[in-house]
Amino acid sequence: MSTCEIRAKIPGVFYRKPAPDQPNYKNPGDPVVEGDVLGLIEVMKSFQEVTCEATGTLGEFQVEDAEAIMAGQVLVVVEG
């Protein structure tokens, strides 16, 4: 059992869904694989995908949907 912290590579605002009327990309407890999209970060008028860097089960998100985040902040943990 290992844990992998998924950190924000860029500062901005974190979103868990692709659009306000869409469901979340992933929820805690979901199985995830490397490369899965977990959310979006908005900065400088653009949206960057946050991708999973491990394979396992998604843990609890450490930040709220639409919360302002700094680069390097842990967004969510993956239990491998």
Place this chain on the structure above:
Amino acid sequence: MPIDVRKTGLATTVQDLGRPGYYHLGIPMGGAMDRFALRCANLLVGNDEGAACLETVFMGPELTFTEDTLIAVTGAELPPKIDGEIRETWTALAVKAGQTLSFDYLRAGARAYIAFAGGIDTPPMLGSRSTYAIGGLGGIDGRAVQAGDVLPLGTPARPVAEGRTLAERLRRLPGNPAELRVLPGLYWHRITEASGERFFAETWKVALEADRMGYRFQGGTPMEFVDREPPFGAGSDPSNITDACYPYGSIQIPSGTEPIILHRDAVSGGGYFMIGTVISADMDLIGQLQPQTPTRFVKVNMHTALAARRERASQLAAMREALG
């Protein structure tokens, strides 16, 4: 001695010290937002200090090298990785043909400068290789670097040893809260005295819309304007003026709500009043502010601004001395 671009990061551009002299025609000087960091990166690898580098914001590119060379990463604390191994910033690093340069996540600051021995040798336009993307000038075809691009390098000016580093006390990043010194400007009279005092007393926050053209701030109280009859040529909004020139570093506040500091890719004129201008000594700090950074504007007079400029010049001299 080309470099292959495999991934670009968020917005990575070729920059040098810019193209002064065309602002009156609407072409800004451009160039590195953190000029000190660009000069230092170049000196570390033995280049002239105005050679062209890559400026990368928040998230670095991924590059592969076809020949051995020397690189340095300065400015933001964006740790470089050579073939996956984390290396030092502000230090000359040897890379071998076939190796890959990538970056770890951003620890502090916002913009990193990547210098290569010999400098990036894209064609100069109007005397500079700086990318002015809005005007389609400089860099590679006037745009940001893309995956698949090949960056040509010039011939190294002088051989230097790897491992050379700039001492931490000579580096510079903004504090938290960041402080930017401001000289009140020509249109100060447009707001009430209480509103002006509040502008300097409150802590603002860098907005998401912060780029090479301008840095926007939020979170303070809207300005309180002095009543007037709109002058000929000005719009009806109290923040409008008859069109005027915009200095680099000038702070405009459209509709009195969110201040915008114009930076290296500034628009040269327009119709918003400017509350003041960030002093030249603090311009480099702006490019290192991440969104959400709490920021205070500190009121100074011309005497203090000129003293700060002299102090910056002596810090630049100390850096040149250390790497000379």
